[in-house]
Amino acid sequence: MSTANVRAVVLAAGKGVRMKSERAKVLHEILGRPVVHYVLKTLRAAGISDITAVVGYQEEQVRKAVGDGVRTVRQEEQKGTAHAVRCCEETFKGFSGEVVVLAGDAPLIGSPSIVAMGEAHRKVGAACTVLTACLDDPRGYGRIIRDKEGQVLRIVEETDATERERSVQEINSGHYVFDATALFEALRDVKADNRKGEYYLTDVVALLLARGRRVGTYRTEDPSEAYGINTRKDLIAATNLIRWRVLQHHLDNGVAILDPSTTYIEEDVVIGVDTIIRPFTVIEHDVTIGKHCEVGPFSHLRPGTVLEDGAEIGNFVEVKKSRIGKHSKAKHLTYLGDATLGDHVNIGAGTITANYDGKNKHATVIEDDASTGSNTVLVAPVRLGKGAKTGAGAVVPARRDVAPGDVVAGVPARSLKGKRA
Numbered sequence: 001m002s003t004a005n006v007r008a009v010v011l012a013a014g015k016g017v018r019m020k021s022e023r024a025k026v027l028h029e030i031l032g033r034p035v036v037h038y039v040l041k042t043l044r045a046a047g048i049s050d051i052t053a054v055v056g057y058q059e060e061q062v063r064k065a066v067g068d069g070v071r072t073v074r075q076e077e078q079k080g081t082a083h084a085v086r087c088c089e090e091t092f093k094g095f096s097g098e099v100v101v102l103a104g105d106a107p108l109i110g111s112p113s114i115v116a117m118g119e120a121h122r123k124v125g126a127a128c129t130v131l132t133a134c135l136d137d138p139r140g141y142g143r144i145i146r147d148k149e150g151q152v153l154r155i156v157e158e159t160d161a162t163e164r165e166r167s168v169q170e171i172n173s174g175h176y177v178f179d180a181t182a183l184f185e186a187l188r189d190v191k192a193d194n195r196k197g198e199y200y201l202t203d204v205v206a207l208l209l210a211r212g213r214r215v216g217t218y219r220t221e222d223p224s225e226a227y228g229i230n231t232r233k234d235l236i237a238a239t240n241l242i243r244w245r246v247l248q249h250h251l252d253n254g255v256a257i258l259d260p261s262t263t264y265i266e267e268d269v270v271i272g273v274d275t276i277i278r279p280f281t282v283i284e285h286d287v288t289i290g291k292h293c294e295v296g297p298f299s300h301l302r303p304g305t306v307l308e309d310g311a312e313i314g315n316f317v318e319v320k321k322s323r324i325g326k327h328s329k330a331k332h333l334t335y336l337g338d339a340t341l342g343d344h345v346n347i348g349a350g351t352i353t354a355n356y357d358g359k360n361k362h363a364t365v366i367e368d369d370a371s372t373g374s375n376t377v378l379v380a381p382v383r384l385g386k387g388a389k390t391g392a393g394a395v396v397p398a399r400r401d402v403a404p405g406d407v408v409a410g411v412p413a414r415s416l417k418g419k420r421a
């Protein structure tokens with residue numbers, strides 16, 4: 001698809017009253033990322049990089065969440081979705097291409113559907129194409145009202161719908177593509193004559209039809225794509241859907257996730273084939289795990305962690321921003337932070353890298369074949385040389401590197417071989 005003449009608007013100004021939260025709805029997190037992140041990611045995957053986000057409630061935080069590559073427009077008062085899009089009019093002056101409008105609170109939309117909606121739009125020369133879905137339980141969504149021939153007539157919000165209209169199962173996803181000129185013209189005529197007294201973007205459909213313009217729909221076959229978040233329960237449901245997509249991706253790639261229901265993996269995690277993930281494991285974003293590794297049960301891998309092939313991380317072990325070399329093991333009760341481990345390192349139960357001195361973080365290096373005794377504390381910055389060993393309970397002070405092959409023990413740890421690093 002050519003996206004040169006396509007721009008996007010993401011609606012993200014609302015508070016999200018139904019969340020019962022002081023935090024803006026689009027800032028609530030799914031797998032460690034704000035809700036709005038998913039919408040932006042999908043747009044970019046569909047090849048659309050010119051993005052304007054409408055911000056209002058907690059605008060500074062929302063601006064930060066959408067990031068530098070996104071233009072932001074301020075909606076002073078949240079008077080409805082049509083009003084939000086109208087706030088972009090100035091920014092879109094002179095632009096006569098397509099505008100993809102996405103609801104910032106509906107993060108499950110996939111890029112193939114955005115592309116397909118655009119294609120459907122162009123094929124029939126529509127002024128507006130609405131992404132719709134058929135839901136078993138359409139409650140809370142705007143309904144698509146059609147005539148006998150099946151042509152869309154208008155969208156009615158649930159609060160304004162008759163009982164008969166409410167029985168319609170085809171809903172408005174809140175995602176659309178518009179002809180820019182037609183959109184901004186029609187927006188001028190939108191009135192707030194509804195139960196909520198808001199300017200509804202959905203009214204643009206009937207307004208365009210009344211002007212003799214064409215309005216089309218593109219129905220996604222996967223109803224979960226239309227899922228919008230209004231309440232905390234919706235947020236959990238969306239999280240579960242996205243979580244399951246991530247897990248499926250790894251299963252499809254040959255990862256043995258023994259109990260998906262208790263495994264939490266964020267996005268942007270790479271896992272090699274035949275790696276075993278045992279139950280109750282948390283893997284945050286930006287983690288890379290090689291082939292034939294073992295992780296869990298009860299492991300926590302945080303951003304910046306790399307496990308090389310065959311590494312093993314076990315019970316109650318937390319790893320942050322650390323590289324664990326090939327076939328190295330930390331199997332029990334350990335914290336490894338800002339550490340670099342060589343190959344075939346064995347970390348004894350209870351070993352801690354004390355990486356924080358209250359002000360700064362420091363690095364620990366553990367070279368190939370080294371091992372630590374149970375309850376070793378390595379006060380960073382410090383280095384354990386190749387093949388070095390620490391005794392149980394050893395506290396290795398900062399900058400007191402252990403020489404290759406040396407054995408140290410005690411508090412503070414001293415060489416049992418009389419060596420100095």
Ligand code: UD1
Pocket residue numbers: 011012013014015016026054075077078079080081082083084103104105106140141142143155157171172173174199200201202227228229230
């Ligand atoms: C909207 C649609 C509904 C659709 C549903 C899909 C309208 C009138 N209704 O309803 O047909 O089924 O989405 O999820 O559009 N926002 C602003 N400024 C505002 C108001 C809203 O930026 O003044 C943003 C919100 O932050 C949110 C998005 O627009 O991200 C949707 O608003 P919301 O109030 O949640 O609309 P719904 O009632 O869900």
Ligand code: CA
Pocket residue numbers: 103105228229230
């Ligand atoms: Ca919504």
